[in-house]
Amino acid sequence: MRSSLYTLLFSLLAAVASAQYPAAQIPAALKVRANAVVRDMETTVDMRAPNDVGVRIKTAITILNKNGREHARLVLMYNKNSSIKYVRGQVINEWGAVKGKFSLSDFSDESAVDGGTLFSDDRLKHYLPDEHLYPYTVVYEYEKRYKQNLVLPEWQPIPGFDISVEKSQYVFISQPEDKLRIKTSNFTGKPFEEKTEKQHKITWTAENLPAVRQEVYGPDTETFLPAVRIAVEKFYYHGFRGEYRDWTELGRWTYENFLKGKRQLSPYTAAAVADMVRDLPDDKAKAKRLYQYLQQKVRYISVQIGVGGLQPMSAQEVDQLSYGDCKALVNYMQSLLDAAGIESYYCVVNAGNYKQSMMADFADMRQGNHIILCLPLKGDTTWLECTNQKLPFGFLGDFTDDRTVLACTPEGGKLLRTPKLRPEDNIQLRTAFFEVAANGTLTGTVETRFGGSQYDAHQYISNKQAGEQLEALKEIYDVDNIIVSDIKYLNEEKPVPSFIESFNCRLPSYATGSTNRTYLVLNAFNRSGQIPELRTRTMPVYLNRGYTDIDSIVYTMPTDLRLETKPEDVRIDNQFGTYELKVTQSGNRLLYRRKLVIKEGTFAPAAYEEFSKFRMRVHELDQHRAVFMKGTR
Amino acid sequence: MRKLLLSLFLGLGTFVSKAQDFEFGRMEAVDAEFDIRKFDPLANAAVLNEFGLSRIDLDDAKGQTMLLFSYHARIKILNQEGFSNGDISIPLYKSSSYDNNEEISEIVAATFNAEDRVWVRTPLDPKKIYYEDVNRSYKLVKFSMPNLKPGSVIEYSYKIKSPRLFNFRTWQFQSEIPKRTSTYIARIPAIYNYNVALRGPYKLSKQDAALDRECLRINGVAIDCSKITYRMDSIPAFRSEEFMTAASNFMSAIYFELSDQQTLQGAKINYTKSWKDVDYELKTDKNIGTQMKRADVFKDVVAPLLKDISDPLAKAKVIYAYIKKNIKWNNYRGISSDAGVKKAFETHSGNVADINYALISALTAAGLEAEAVMLSTRANGAINKLFPVISDFDYVVARLNIGDKSYLLDATDPLLPFGLLPLRCINDQGRVISLKKASEWIDLKATQREATRYVLNGEINEKGKLVGTMNIYTNGYAALDRRKQINSYNSPDEYVEKYDEKMPKTKILKYAFSNLDTVDMALSEIYQIEMDMYDGTDHNQLYFNPFLVDRIQKNPFNLSERNYPVDLGAQRDVRIVANIRFPDKYAVVDKPADLSIGLPDKGGRFLTQTTFENSVLTFSQMLTLDKSIYTPNEYLSLKEFYSRIIQLQKTDIVLKKTL
Numbered sequence A: 001m002r003s004s005l006y007t008l009l010f011s012l013l014a015a016v017a018s019a020q021y022p023a024a025q026i027p028a029a030l031k032v033r034a035n036a037v038v039r040d041m042e043t044t045v046d047m048r049a050p051n052d053v054g055v056r057i058k059t060a061i062t063i064l065n066k067n068g069r070e071h072a073r074l075v076l077m078y079n080k081n082s083s084i085k086y087v088r089g090q091v092i093n094e095w096g097a098v099k100g101k102f103s104l105s106d107f108s109d110e111s112a113v114d115g116g117t118l119f120s121d122d123r124l125k126h127y128l129p130d131e132h133l134y135p136y137t138v139v140y141e142y143e144k145r146y147k148q149n150l151v152l153p154e155w156q157p158i159p160g161f162d163i164s165v166e167k168s169q170y171v172f173i174s175q176p177e178d179k180l181r182i183k184t185s186n187f188t189g190k191p192f193e194e195k196t197e198k199q200h201k202i203t204w205t206a207e208n209l210p211a212v213r214q215e216v217y218g219p220d221t222e223t224f225l226p227a228v229r230i231a232v233e234k235f236y237y238h239g240f241r242g243e244y245r246d247w248t249e250l251g252r253w254t255y256e257n258f259l260k261g262k263r264q265l266s267p268y269t270a271a272a273v274a275d276m277v278r279d280l281p282d283d284k285a286k287a288k289r290l291y292q293y294l295q296q297k298v299r300y301i302s303v304q305i306g307v308g309g310l311q312p313m314s315a316q317e318v319d320q321l322s323y324g325d326c327k328a329l330v331n332y333m334q335s336l337l338d339a340a341g342i343e344s345y346y347c348v349v350n351a352g353n354y355k356q357s358m359m360a361d362f363a364d365m366r367q368g369n370h371i372i373l374c375l376p377l378k379g380d381t382t383w384l385e386c387t388n389q390k391l392p393f394g395f396l397g398d399f400t401d402d403r404t405v406l407a408c409t410p411e412g413g414k415l416l417r418t419p420k421l422r423p424e425d426n427i428q429l430r431t432a433f434f435e436v437a438a439n440g441t442l443t444g445t446v447e448t449r450f451g452g453s454q455y456d457a458h459q460y461i462s463n464k465q466a467g468e469q470l471e472a473l474k475e476i477y478d479v480d481n482i483i484v485s486d487i488k489y490l491n492e493e494k495p496v497p498s499f500i501e502s503f504n505c506r507l508p509s510y511a512t513g514s515t516n517r518t519y520l521v522l523n524a525f526n527r528s529g530q531i532p533e534l535r536t537r538t539m540p541v542y543l544n545r546g547y548t549d550i551d552s553i554v555y556t557m558p559t560d561l562r563l564e565t566k567p568e569d570v571r572i573d574n575q576f577g578t579y580e581l582k583v584t585q586s587g588n589r590l591l592y593r594r595k596l597v598i599k600e601g602t603f604a605p606a607a608y609e610e611f612s613k614f615r616m617r618v619h620e621l622d623q624h625r626a627v628f629m630k631g632t633r
Numbered sequence B: 001m002r003k004l005l006l007s008l009f010l011g012l013g014t015f016v017s018k019a020q021d022f023e024f025g026r027m028e029a030v031d032a033e034f035d036i037r038k039f040d041p042l043a044n045a046a047v048l049n050e051f052g053l054s055r056i057d058l059d060d061a062k063g064q065t066m067l068l069f070s071y072h073a074r075i076k077i078l079n080q081e082g083f084s085n086g087d088i089s090i091p092l093y094k095s096s097s098y099d100n101n102e103e104i105s106e107i108v109a110a111t112f113n114a115e116d117r118v119w120v121r122t123p124l125d126p127k128k129i130y131y132e133d134v135n136r137s138y139k140l141v142k143f144s145m146p147n148l149k150p151g152s153v154i155e156y157s158y159k160i161k162s163p164r165l166f167n168f169r170t171w172q173f174q175s176e177i178p179k180r181t182s183t184y185i186a187r188i189p190a191i192y193n194y195n196v197a198l199r200g201p202y203k204l205s206k207q208d209a210a211l212d213r214e215c216l217r218i219n220g221v222a223i224d225c226s227k228i229t230y231r232m233d234s235i236p237a238f239r240s241e242e243f244m245t246a247a248s249n250f251m252s253a254i255y256f257e258l259s260d261q262q263t264l265q266g267a268k269i270n271y272t273k274s275w276k277d278v279d280y281e282l283k284t285d286k287n288i289g290t291q292m293k294r295a296d297v298f299k300d301v302v303a304p305l306l307k308d309i310s311d312p313l314a315k316a317k318v319i320y321a322y323i324k325k326n327i328k329w330n331n332y333r334g335i336s337s338d339a340g341v342k343k344a345f346e347t348h349s350g351n352v353a354d355i356n357y358a359l360i361s362a363l364t365a366a367g368l369e370a371e372a373v374m375l376s377t378r379a380n381g382a383i384n385k386l387f388p389v390i391s392d393f394d395y396v397v398a399r400l401n402i403g404d405k406s407y408l409l410d411a412t413d414p415l416l417p418f419g420l421l422p423l424r425c426i427n428d429q430g431r432v433i434s435l436k437k438a439s440e441w442i443d444l445k446a447t448q449r450e451a452t453r454y455v456l457n458g459e460i461n462e463k464g465k466l467v468g469t470m471n472i473y474t475n476g477y478a479a480l481d482r483r484k485q486i487n488s489y490n491s492p493d494e495y496v497e498k499y500d501e502k503m504p505k506t507k508i509l510k511y512a513f514s515n516l517d518t519v520d521m522a523l524s525e526i527y528q529i530e531m532d533m534y535d536g537t538d539h540n541q542l543y544f545n546p547f548l549v550d551r552i553q554k555n556p557f558n559l560s561e562r563n564y565p566v567d568l569g570a571q572r573d574v575r576i577v578a579n580i581r582f583p584d585k586y587a588v589v590d591k592p593a594d595l596s597i598g599l600p601d602k603g604g605r606f607l608t609q610t611t612f613e614n615s616v617l618t619f620s621q622m623l624t625l626d627k628s629i630y631t632p633n634e635y636l637s638l639k640e641f642y643s644r645i646i647q648l649q650k651t652d653i654v655l656k657k658t659l
Helices: A002-018 A066-072 A247-259 A267-277 A283-297 A315-321 A326-339 A453-462 A466-476 A607-621 B029-033 B080-086 B275-284 B295-305 B312-326 B341-347 B352-365 B476-487 B492-502 B632-649
Strands: A036-049 A052-063 A074-078 A082-092 A098-103 A108-111 A117-120 A123-127 A136-146 A163-174 A180-185 A192-195 A200-209 A227-232 A234-237 A240-243 A302-304 A345-349 A370-375 A382-384 A404-409 A412-417 A427-436 A442-451 A483-492 A498-507 A517-521 A541-543 A547-556 A561-565 A570-574 A577-586 A589-598 A601-603 A625-630 B003-006 B045-059 B064-077 B087-093 B103-115 B118-123 B130-133 B138-144 B153-162 B179-189 B192-199 B206-218 B221-235 B253-262 B268-270 B369-375 B395-402 B405-409 B429-433 B440-443 B450-460 B465-475 B506-514 B523-532 B541-544 B572-581 B586-590 B595-599 B604-613 B616-625 B653-657
Touching: A036 A066, A052 A066, A074 A082, A074 A136, A117 B130, A117 B138, A163 A227, A180 A200, A240 A247, A247 A345, A247 A404, A247 A412, A267 A283, A267 A326, A283 A326, A283 A382, A315 A326, A326 A345, A326 A370, A345 A412, A370 A404, A442 A453, A453 A466, A453 A498, A466 A483, A541 A607, A570 A607, A577 A607, A601 A607, B045 B206, B064 B080, B080 B087, B087 B103, B087 B153, B103 B138, B179 B192, B179 B206, B275 B429, B295 B312, B295 B341, B295 B352, B312 B352, B312 B395, B341 B352, B352 B369, B352 B395, B450 B476, B465 B476, B476 B492, B476 B523, B492 B506, B595 B632, B604 B632
Parallel strands: A036 A163, A117 A302, A427 A547, B045 B179, B450 B572
Antiparallel strands: A036 A052, A052 A136, A074 A123, A082 A098, A082 A136, A108 A123, A163 A200, A180 A227, A192 A200, A234 A240, A345 A370, A345 A404, A370 A382, A404 A412, A427 A442, A442 A498, A483 A498, A517 A625, A541 A601, A547 A589, A561 A625, A570 A577, A577 A589, B003 B192, B045 B064, B064 B153, B087 B138, B103 B118, B103 B153, B130 B138, B179 B221, B192 B253, B206 B221, B253 B268, B369 B395, B369 B429, B395 B405, B429 B440, B450 B465, B465 B523, B506 B523, B541 B653, B572 B616, B586 B653, B595 B604, B604 B616
16 A cells, blocks of 8 residues: 555646756756756755764756756665665656656665775665657755764755756754854855744855856866855764864864774884884984884785774784775874884865865864874874885875875864975986987987975876886876886985986987987977867966976987077966976087976966966977988088 | 687597696695796786686575586785785675575685795684675675785685576686686586687697496486596786677687586477577577567558658668667667567567667568677677577677668667667678578678768968868768767767867867768767967968877877787778968978878778968878788788878978968
């Protein structure tokens, strides 16, 4: 009986909906540069109790063309802590007639374990309507239930690029006694609040938001997409209860519940640590020795089960397994440092090449995706990345540089900032000497110092086997038929780590030409690419990280070649950086020098034109050649 | 690639082979003496010893014969880069019926580290074995070896019980890391007969067959088994290369397929049959043959479309276009119709088989003769042609016969012209399945070249800009690619805008496309362009590089050596003609030498010619690759061929002011 009642309800629902969402009703402004339009979306979060949060999504999305097709895909994550109660939906054609329906049984069920993870209990169900006549509309409704309220869904009315929004609503229902903290970003609309004895309901509504286009060198989406985030003071999570108002309290709670007592080592390992550091002069030297030990001993493997998503595996377990995820490895490193009497902080960070800080004014558990380690060392603050077996001591690289992180300490959470890699730290300094033969073949040596973030980008090659190094260098030193030999890598101990790569090489027939002339492209290895010239630029220009490249190449030419033309010297200086090109002739030698400095920063959208012109000019200058006449006169 | 058929002679040997699994955890001198780095300088890890045994046995509880597979491997980890070989992942196939799932048992694993000349053993904690239910077709059993160090030896073994007897159990001799030795024993009861094929370039070091008397007892009847041992020693690592078809075509492995089975009552069930039997089965299969016969579904829709057309080829083109437009591919492959032709047509969506059987049915409804061609896509690998292996096929297309001509048609991609198969289908041979005749093999070759022609007409104006028109004509796969690119944008305008943005020195002032939707014709793109060349024209000397378009920036063949064939799929053809008028005051003083080079064995040509007459520079270039597959021996000449082109393209034409 019940199922037939559902069927009846469902067909009623379908009948009502069938007259809705004809594509013709979409306002023209919302179709500009849009592949899909959110017609009407309502996200309702009903926090009935800390361990019982219902989330209901009702939405209608019109897919305008094939590039918007992915917006029709419904992906529902679930695990032991959250379940999908129901899904129902239908596909509606351009004119508003129902073409088909779907329910949970149409969904594929898969584990949500990604490539780098050994195990996680996250699973997902997904469904993409098999519809190819555009435009069409997908209408669906589903409800999920969470058994925790520490991590609550955030509201982002614009779900991505090239999709506009006709209407989107966020309804947050809590108990009158619940204390909420709310963070609104890039959104000016005022919420509507209703408070009764039974519940507290807040509603945000966004309407007529045009599609946003993705642009190169654009800023982080956090800085311009509207969002509402909510955190609740008293929470429940996997059997844990707690409360927090700010980072201090959240950091303390994390320490007390997830970290404390996880750092005991076996007496055997503790003794081994004592042995290792006994004769070392100071804490820094000791920490360095232990970091090297860690890098040799453990490898990164991610295992996320239940509360394990937030809580590290114990130090003893890592000691036995010699592997762990970022939490486990940081915690293990802390235990080694403890044994040597060195203080350290477990730090939560938003890792990624894009720099993203913890929000100073809003603490919640959603932020952060990685753990690193901070050693105060009496003012000589040192940072460690514990999941990498090759990084030098005290170097974070561009994965976690220059951003605020949450240190979870017994005294509470603290926001700390990781060191910044400045343009003058991120260096690539190259010196090369080439002998040019009469047939155009170049033979010589190349030596390059990589530092800072450029160290990061090249470090992996030095770890490869010799044969693989050859292939990798061929890709980087992209000259046809290049033959590389005698590859050497030398690490340099410096405050900002760097290493020197050197090799001998031959570039067969590099300087070729016609019967009378020989052409020599002076910038052999470091030609910079093109960037698009945009007719309209709406986003600010964001340069994430600066760097400095200097290339000096000396070409010794055959004596029967006479220089006909060489590029003129150039110096460009602007707000984005500098470029210098200088070619000097001295006897039969030609010295080519190129310097490119790119600064980091955010610039007004209008600056894009100048920026793209600058990069294009650099691209062009990098192709410049010296032309030689054959036969001495 | 060579394939070797190994026949199973039952009862050939009378002795019982003693070949057995090696002892777990007992390091042997041969393992220690194997110099991995000498064998393979690139290796980060190597298999020292690997043993597998598959046998068919009776599962008493289920009363059903099962395949019991045991596996044991010992792997040396040389350095940290080799640690990923300590992350083990074993797939287990699932089926919709619970009883038919594969089961794993007896997982034993340990890491051995040499400490003070003693091998210290760290066993895997069974609690650290994870079972990941990936999707409805398989599970993964995963574990990471504990306490790994450079120099560790890891060892693990497990058993799998599988109801899947049909393909027995494939044994991969070759993997991404080198192996010292790998042994596989197949123990097969005499009532089962398998076809066995060894793929890949390497020879077995040992193969012997022995009789294992009364190895199996079913309902009181004792059955003899043959026990065949395959061993391969010193197996190089497999490293894939670009422009290669499926890796499984090249990797050394041994494959099985059940040919027939004797029941205890003495009846014989044929599985792998003659093509004659297979033909019959396919024709009567409700998801295959039956779907080819659904002319009834299309009778009424086809008639009005064809009412004024009498030419059979013209009719076929109309129907091909109609099916392409009306049924969209859901990206599933297969030779078996999923939804059925009727439903696919109604819902406008289906898998490859739905669509192409619909095409066959619709062509039949129009009174044309159409057949199915089953094939294996390039990603799926090669097909066994020694005997029918239906599971090798993953795709089906239509063959239309008009008079003595035939056309291969695939309606899954609306951008495909009539008679051109997508590149994924160009893989060796396919089997024609006709409702009327016996099946036969046919070659699957690209019927059109990947052809592009650029024509640039323009002049250098007084501001030093090159203004003119550029025409791009494309055919075959080149047209397909460009149409796909253009269609990936929401409009041609948007495509041109992006195209323009990518060429900052060039402005597209106007454009016109013809035949964008008429896919049977060459695609023509005409662009009116303006390129920044010089700052004015008051220069004593101008350098002009005639290779303005489609310049080869990078040698696609840059390996020092090549092990596998370069498979381009289709022949290539790129021609460029440019006519550029310069201001009258300039004369050419130097230009690249006209070039004419070829690949050996008529493999391809590259020609260029430059002339300057009456202030007009005429430049032409032709590049052809006349084979679709080049052998590893031809690789170095391909590489050199491209090097010569790249060198030439660096050379300018030099013009001097004469007035």
